[in-house]
Amino acid sequence: MEDTGRADAQLSPRGRLARAVEDLRQAGGLELRLNEPMAPHTSLGVGGAAAIFVIPHTVPAAQAAMQAARRHDLPLLPIGRGTNLLVRDGGFPGIILQIGEALGAIAVEGDALRAEAGATLAEVCDAAADAGLSGLEFAAGVPGSVGGAVAMNAGAGSGQIGDVIESVEVVREDGSLGRCARERLELGYRHSCLRHERCIAVTVALRLRPADPAAIRRAMFEAVENRCRKQPLSLGSCGSVFKRPPGDYAGRLLEVAGVKGLAIGGARFSTKHANFIVNEDAATAQDVVDLIDAAKRRVLEVCGVQLEEEVCIVGEAAAT
Numbered sequence: 001m002e003d004t005g006r007a008d009a010q011l012s013p014r015g016r017l018a019r020a021v022e023d024l025r026q027a028g029g030l031e032l033r034l035n036e037p038m039a040p041h042t043s044l045g046v047g048g049a050a051a052i053f054v055i056p057h058t059v060p061a062a063q064a065a066m067q068a069a070r071r072h073d074l075p076l077l078p079i080g081r082g083t084n085l086l087v088r089d090g091g092f093p094g095i096i097l098q099i100g101e102a103l104g105a106i107a108v109e110g111d112a113l114r115a116e117a118g119a120t121l122a123e124v125c126d127a128a129a130d131a132g133l134s135g136l137e138f139a140a141g142v143p144g145s146v147g148g149a150v151a152m153n154a155g156a157g158s159g160q161i162g163d164v165i166e167s168v169e170v171v172r173e174d175g176s177l178g179r180c181a182r183e184r185l186e187l188g189y190r191h192s193c194l195r196h197e198r199c200i201a202v203t204v205a206l207r208l209r210p211a212d213p214a215a216i217r218r219a220m221f222e223a224v225e226n227r228c229r230k231q232p233l234s235l236g237s238c239g240s241v242f243k244r245p246p247g248d249y250a251g252r253l254l255e256v257a258g259v260k261g262l263a264i265g266g267a268r269f270s271t272k273h274a275n276f277i278v279n280e281d282a283a284t285a286q287d288v289v290d291l292i293d294a295a296k297r298r299v300l301e302v303c304g305v306q307l308e309e310e311v312c313i314v315g316e317a318a319a320t
Contacts, residue, residue: 013093016072017051020095023068029061030054038091038315041098042082043143044277045236046267046285048091048315050077057102059171059202066200067175069095077314078200080145081120084152084239089285090316099147103202108133112166113206117147121154124206125220134211135164140220141227143239147201151194152312153187156223162187166205173198190243190310232270235278241292242275242307250307251275254295257302264291289313 011019024032036053039045052074056062069076075094079085103118108131115124121139124146128136138159139149146161148154153162165187168180178199186193194201227233242250254260254274261271263280265287270276277288296307 016074017094020052020068020072020074023071024052024054024065027061027064027068029058030056030065035091036096038082038087038096041079041096042085042087042238043236044082044086044238044283044288045279046089046283046288047085047087048089048285048318050087050092050094050096052095053098054095055098055100055102059103059177062097062099062103062200062202063171063175063177065095065097066171066173066198069097070173070175070198076198078147078151080117080148081143083144084148084154084311086238086285086288086311086313088289088313088315089318092315097200099145099200099202104145111208111210113208114203115146115206116203117145117150117201119146120144121146121149128206128208129213129216129220132210132213132216133208134216135206135208136161137216137219137223139223141224146204150185150201150204151192152190152310153192154190156227160187160189161206162192164206164208166207168194168201168205169203170194170199170201177202230273232272232276232278235270235280237270237276237278238288238311240275240310241269241277241295243310245305245307248305249275253299253303253305253307257295257298259295259298262291262294264294267291269295285315286318 033053035049037049038047054065078097099118103116106115106119106127121142125136125140138156149161153160165182170178251274259269260274262269266281266283267287268280270278299307
């Protein structure tokens with residue numbers, strides 16, 4: 001198909017969206033929704049609509065979505081289960097590409113585990129434990145998908161998924177397939193190059209180590225129990241709001257600054273864990289954004305530390 005990106009640059013945003021929809025309807029192998037509310041697709045349960053929302057059922061369909069975004073000069077946001085995502089109330093003006101359960105296969109070969117990006121971390125942890133493979137105990141109870149975990153190098157306690165990644169198969173911006181070895185992923189604290197490059201993970205190869213399945217299960221149970229004890233899991237949240245600052249903990253700083261329990265609208269900093277915002281009463285995305293901004297100001301004033309968001313905030317504010 002001819003790349004019409006330059007011509008499309010002269011079109012209005014609505015015109016570019018319309019042409020992208022035409023391409024995606026011809027692609028096949030995907031679910032296409034227009035003006036899709038994002039609240040049901042995020043664990044926090046807030047957010048405006050995606051102009052175009054695509055769920056690919058095959059890798060070629062994911063390639064087609066990437067190509068459509070590039071060809072028609074549209075913003076693109078790949079997501080998994082929306083566990084670390086806040087979409088502003090005005091919505092997302094381009095294509096949100098959700099890699100879900102249709103791309104969720106898991107295979108074990110020796111001490112290697114291959115998982116498609118749509119598999120959940122819970123499913124991958126279960127598969128590893130069943131196979132007697134250790135290395136993912138830290139991830140037990142962590143919500144979200146494998147693809148999202150790789151993009152942000154998700155972790156808990158002293159572990160992170162980057163520790164066990166061998167390689168990642170990706171779809172690049174132009175729709176071509178590629179492979180990134182671990183050393184090319186620029187892995188860091190809650191970071192990988194996938195967060196700032198227009199490419200998405202489709203399959204992840206993990207290198208684990210043999211161990212006693214019963215011991216693996218015990219460690220995973222303890223990790224889940226610890227999360228349940230410390231974190232507010234009964235209400236919608238986006239996980240940790242802020243990254244851990246060097247040599248300290250965001251939760252401690254938020255408590256010192258008097259942020260624990262602070263509420264704006266329907267959003268509140270949890271009284272159980274100060275670094276979690278919960279959707280307590282039909283919160284809006286703006287409630288959450290305002291609460292984040294207020295917390296950052298208080299921590300800077302009281303503690304002299306500039307906190308950085310871990311949650312990914314995207315989209316546009318609602319029109320006033």
